[in-house]
Amino acid sequence: MTAALRFLLGDQLSRNIPTLCGLDPKSDVVLMVEVMEEATYVRHHPKKIAFVFSAMRHFAEELRAEGITVDYVTLDDSDNIGSFTDELERAVSRHKPERIVVTEPGEWRVRRMMDGWREAMGVPVKILDDDRFLCRPATFTRWANGRKTLRMEHFYREMRRCTGFLMEPDGTPAGGKWNYDTENRNALPEDLSVPSHLGFAPDATTQQVLHLVAERFGHHFGDLDGFDLAVTAADAWAAFEHFVTHALPSFGDYQDAMRLGEPVLYHARIGAYLNAGLLDPEAVCGRVEQAWRDGDAPLNAVEGFIRQILGWREFIRGIYWLKMPDYAATNALSATRPLPEFYWTGETDMACLRDCVSQTRKQAYAHHIQRLMVTGNFALLAGVDPVAVNYWYLAVYADAYEWVELPNVQGMALFADGGVLASKPYAASGKYIDRMSNYCGNCRYDVRKQTEAEACPFNALYWHFIAKNREALAGNPRMAMPLRSLDRMSPEKVASLRSRARNFLDSLKYTEPGAW
Incomplete structure (x- = not known):
């Protein structure tokens, strides 16, 4: 009998995800599933589906290389029923676990689904807090309580104080200002060339996924051609390091600029990697701060970048969990x-x-x-x-x-x-x-x-x-x-x-x- 069935979702591809903490390779099984319901509850861009499925498959292989048992259900598995709940029920039948361990999801609809698993699965279900973010929903709720208005700038300053990012020993912000946004609104000069971004040729696993996605989801909005996204944590970090070296120094000046035919400019293009768990937001912010302290990037660029991650990303997640489900209407x-x-x-x-x-x-x-x-x-x-x-x-x-x-x-x-x-x-x-x-x-x-x-x-x-x-x-x-x-x-x-x-x-x- 399996001690714990540890269910990982497609945006939880972090080795330090709470689901995997305390895992016993001898008695626990990690469950990962590709399901039609998640690929089609909106008609996702084929590149997004391919990115998630390929990153999941690569992560499963990394876990197996550690000696961990992974029960992986592909989309084209003939027995795949097509939803999280159904596939979890099938896995419970296969492994007969003493308990199910999951980490809270990023979406309200999936959280409601999880709440129903406790009764449906017939075994205890433990839902853990997602500690990959720098501000947990309960902490945000405490910050928000009693405030007439909820503004990102106020939250951001509190997060700076809590984490110590871009703070001086005396408790003042680096450079004497909290926010350098007024220095981050320059138009792009016509003669300024922009750096390349680092992409990755699809390996055999990704090629298999691309074929599957083209077959099943080729009618969705979006092109699969030219897929070059990182699908492992190592490659995601390499892409981020490329940004730090080649684009971060000018990111602050030109983060609001747009140019015809240039989709990336001085941006990092790491949102997909962060949100799927391939990159850790604290590590990302720490690396960017170090670039400033080493003299490799100006403060307006580094502060502007950290504000996007530590401030805005954490703030909107707090708003989401504070205000849902009524917020969507x-x-x-x-x-x-x-x-x-x-x-x-x-x-x-x-x-x-x-x-x-x-x-x-x-x-x-x-x-x-x-x-x-x-x-x-x-x-x-x-x-x-x-x-x-x-x-x-x-x-x-x-x-x-x-x-x-x-x-x-x-x-x-x-x-x-x-x-x-x-x-x-x-x-x-x-x-x-x-x-x-x-x-x-x-x-x-x-x-x-x-x-x-x-x-x-x-x-x-x-x-x-x-x-x-x-x-x-x-x-x-x-x-x-x-x-x-x-x-x-x-x-x-x-x-x-x-x-x-x-x-x-x-x-x-x-x-x-x-x-x-």
């Missing part, structure tokens, strides 16, 4: 428009959106400003239903799991939570995109115009959004300036802008929910 701005079809096809004359969607199709990746200020900004201005937008983001990015995707989209991109997460809607006209990219110079629309047929649609959509949501935004101090600007416009100009916006939106093709 919020719609503060009453947005109901279907998702435009070009989010799936990339067929639009707007160069910024065409480029972002096209690279997403190819790479299952876009950096945070492309997600927030291009695809997210358009969905916000157009009033697209948050359910549809969340589905899209969760489906198309390799690093997307609901705990990280939902707060970013619901709270940051769409302001659907009414300000729980962000202090204002991140709405912008074409001027912002023009300032931070070279998209507008390659677009048939003119970013300098507002109401003409050739005018950038973002311009009219921005003022349409402000006018339409005037009442909802009136009490927000950070929206006072655009509201005053709206008031100074003549009624005729406002009417013309809103007419242009409505006509443009009416001209679009839309995707109905059933077609997702």
Whole structure:
């Protein structure tokens, strides 16, 4: 009889995951399963499915090399029933364990599933806290209690104090400031070349997975060609080290910049590795801090990077577990428009959106400003239903799991939570995109115009959004300036802008929910 059946999920590929702590190779079995339900609850990008399955298979082999018994069920196993619950029940029948050990999942729906296992499996189920994060949900709840507003900056400073990252011995922040964001908003000079990122040729295991994914999920949005993601912890760390050496020194200056045909620029592209467990966030932050202390990277770059991991990543996870499940249904701005079809096809004359969607199709990746200020900004201005937008983001990015995707989209991109997460809607006209990219110079629309047929649609959509949501935004101090600007416009100009916006939106093709 097996003492403990230790069930590992596909985003728990860390050797120090609590599920594996205390494992006895002589009496315990590790269960890992590839199931259709998890690959299709949204129509995930094929590269994401291939990444997860290949990383799982490689991790299983690493465990076996340690002498650990791994019961691994592949997707094409003829007996595979297709869900976590069903496969766990089958494994219980095979191994007859005394107990089941799991680590809490990253998504609410899976946690509800786990809660039902205690009764369904007929053996004790121990659900352990996931200690791979730097702030546990209970700690975040204690921090949030009694606060009128929950702001990442306040949380981030507390995390700096708790962890000691970028702190001086006297308790002050390195360099005398907590945040160097004002130094991290430079546009990319036209003549500046960007570093390469480190990719990896698929080995035999990954090739098998790619064949399987092409056969089963080739109809999903996204290309499998050119798969070069790391699928082991060693390769993920090598890719990260490449970033530290070649891109980190300029990351701070250009982290908000965008360039046509350049999906990565100075970004690390490690979100998928962190969120699947191949990289440890504390180790990543420590390595970046060391680069600064060694004189290999400036403080604005290092602080900006650590803020993304220690601040933002931990903050949105805290919001997710604090506010779910009701958080997913919020719609503060009453947005109901279907998702435009070009989010799936990339067929639009707007160069910024065409480029972002096209690279997403190819790479299952876009950096945070492309997600927030291009695809997210358009969905916000157009009033697209948050359910549809969340589905899209969760489906198309390799690093997307609901705990990280939902707060970013619901709270940051769409302001659907009414300000729980962000202090204002991140709405912008074409001027912002023009300032931070070279998209507008390659677009048939003119970013300098507002109401003409050739005018950038973002311009009219921005003022349409402000006018339409005037009442909802009136009490927000950070929206006072655009509201005053709206008031100074003549009624005729406002009417013309809103007419242009409505006509443009009416001209679009839309995707109905059933077609997702």
